[in-house]
Ligand SMILES: O=P(O)(O)O[C@H]1O[C@H](CO)[C@@H](O)[C@H]1O
C-alpha cells in the first residue's frame with residue numbers, strides 16, 4: 001500500500017482514469033467496466049480496476065485541486081507503475097464558442113498555481129502539455145463515436161472561487177475553460193516520463209452563468225468517459 005491508496009502492487013492497471021469525484025469513479029466502474037474490484041476506500045477516494053472491452057483499466061478518484069491530484073498521481077506512478085493517466089473532469093466554460101455539455105480535450109493546461117515556480121524556480125514558465133499520442137487517440141475515438149470535441153488550452157486554477165483573475169484576457173489568449181488539476185497531472189507525467197491527458201465536460205459557463213442539472217449533464221459525462229476509455233485501451 002502507498003500512503004493514500006490501499007492496494008497491492010499489480011492491483012492497478014497501467015491505464016487509469018482519474019475523475020475528481022469519488023462518486024464519478026463509482027459510476028464509471030459500475031456503468032462501463034466488467035469484473036470490477038474496488039481496491040481503495042481510504043478517505044473515500046474510491047479506486048476500481050475492471051475490464052473495458054477485455055482490457056484492464058483502473059479508475060482512481062483524484063479529489064479536488066492540484067495538491068490532491070498530485071498525491072494520487074505520484075502514488076499511482078511511483079508505487080503502482082501507472083503509465084497512462086487520463087483525467088475525466090468537469091470544467092467551467094470560458095470562451096465564447098464553448099457551451100455546457102461540450103467535451104474539451106486539454107492540449108495544454110496553463111496555471112496560476114505555484115507548482116511551476118516551486119519546481120523550476122523564478123523566470124521559468126514551464127508549459128504543462130498533454131501527451132500527443134493520447135490526445136490523437138482521444139480525438140480519433142471521439143470522431144469514431146460522433147462525439148464533437150474541442151481541443152485547446154485550458155486553465156488549471158488554484159481557486160474555484162476566484163474573482164481576482166483576468167478571465168477576459170485569458171479568453172482573448174484562447175483559454176477554453178477552467179478546472180483545477182490538469183496542469184499538475186501533465187507536469188508530473190513529464191517528470192516521470194509517462195503519458196497524461198485531460199478530457200473534460202463543460203458543466204457550467206463561468207462568464208454567462210449557463211448551467212445544467214446533474215441529470216442533464218449525465219449524457220455528456222458519459223460521452224467524455226467513452227472517449228477516455230477508448231483512449232485508455234488504444235494501442
Ligand atoms: O469534476 P472534477 O473532476 O472534480 O473537476 C472540477 O470540479 C471541481 C470543482 O468543482 C474541481 O476538482 C474541478 O477541477
Ligand SMILES: O=c1cc[nH]c(=O)[nH]1
Nearest residue numbers: 090091092178179180
Ligand atoms: O473548476 C471548475 C470546474 C467546473 N466549473 C468551474 O466553474 N470551475
